[in-house]
Amino acid sequence: MSESTQIKGSNRTNTFKRDNLFQTSMKVLLYYQFTDISNPVELTEEMRVFCTKHNLKGRILISKDGINGTVGGEDSDCEAYKVWMHNQPAFKDCWFKEHSVTENLFPRLQIRHRKELVTLRVPVHPKDGGATHIDPEDLNKLVKEHGEDVVFFDARNEIESRIGRFKNAICPNIETFRDVPKAIDDNKQNLKGKKIVMYCTGGIRCETASVLMKEAIPDAEVFQVNGGIYNYCQQPNNDLWEGTCYVFDDRSQVGWNKQGEVVEAQDLDDDMIISTCEYCGCKTSRLVNDERYLERVARVCCEECDTKQDISRMRTKAERQEIFQQQKKNA
Numbered sequence: 001m002s003e004s005t006q007i008k009g010s011n012r013t014n015t016f017k018r019d020n021l022f023q024t025s026m027k028v029l030l031y032y033q034f035t036d037i038s039n040p041v042e043l044t045e046e047m048r049v050f051c052t053k054h055n056l057k058g059r060i061l062i063s064k065d066g067i068n069g070t071v072g073g074e075d076s077d078c079e080a081y082k083v084w085m086h087n088q089p090a091f092k093d094c095w096f097k098e099h100s101v102t103e104n105l106f107p108r109l110q111i112r113h114r115k116e117l118v119t120l121r122v123p124v125h126p127k128d129g130g131a132t133h134i135d136p137e138d139l140n141k142l143v144k145e146h147g148e149d150v151v152f153f154d155a156r157n158e159i160e161s162r163i164g165r166f167k168n169a170i171c172p173n174i175e176t177f178r179d180v181p182k183a184i185d186d187n188k189q190n191l192k193g194k195k196i197v198m199y200c201t202g203g204i205r206c207e208t209a210s211v212l213m214k215e216a217i218p219d220a221e222v223f224q225v226n227g228g229i230y231n232y233c234q235q236p237n238n239d240l241w242e243g244t245c246y247v248f249d250d251r252s253q254v255g256w257n258k259q260g261e262v263v264e265a266q267d268l269d270d271d272m273i274i275s276t277c278e279y280c281g282c283k284t285s286r287l288v289n290d291e292r293y294l295e296r297v298a299r300v301c302c303e304e305c306d307t308k309q310d311i312s313r314m315r316t317k318a319e320r321q322e323i324f325q326q327q328k329k330n331a
């Protein structure tokens, strides 16, 4: 849901509390909906009151065009939130992607009213006609039937695609969502005449990005993975995916096994890791912020290098991009 990928702590992936025997059952909800909201400012306040009362944490953006959120809390509170949402005419069809977690993964509740749900520099709205939503099973079928005529296009930030992506996807050098129009333009030649499958974490970025894609390549068939990576990976037959998925909470990433069950960062199998440390080249999908550059760009960095980072070994964005392309070639 954010335009810039960032990691809140340097090694959150290793801070899970495993010794709490009296855990209550908790979950995370991921959702968005484009819908006309006549009173976004009031709604933001009402939602703040509701979520505070139910001790829900996370990030929610509301605009006149809809809502985009990730919230976590106890099962009963998440259920209450879903009921509350579905009782509002604007959100009666809102689709919540959810999964169980062992603790609340958000430090606080941030609810904001924004002018736009997703920030592109060009005015685009899903109502302008986005992609055909394709369900996971149909996506598998499409690839089976059409093979190389199907091209995946990653609408997320480049760093997100580095640790996980659809196999053979085009992963453009996107640093913030505002780079998407250029990324589409740069890849026009690779996309012409193909069946284009766009994807992002939960689907919201594709809703707008696919409008641009259809404008840029008018005769292309454009799909978006229904419910995004979350929905595709959370079921068996998720074979088209490789690696882990960047998430917007304290875990920073999750993986899925072949049964579609979530695998937390500390339990990842070796074959779920497709990236390497930017400094020493060892296999890792561990993400860190690079705060010295004052950019909100995360890096792939192993624990050892994280503790002994040497400024002279810092790589420029262009160098990092080259390493990424090389890794993809070797994969």
Ligand SMILES: [Zn+2]
Residues within 6 Å of the ligand: 277, 278, 279, 280, 281, 282, 301, 302, 303, 304, 305, 306
């Ligand atoms: Zn390293």
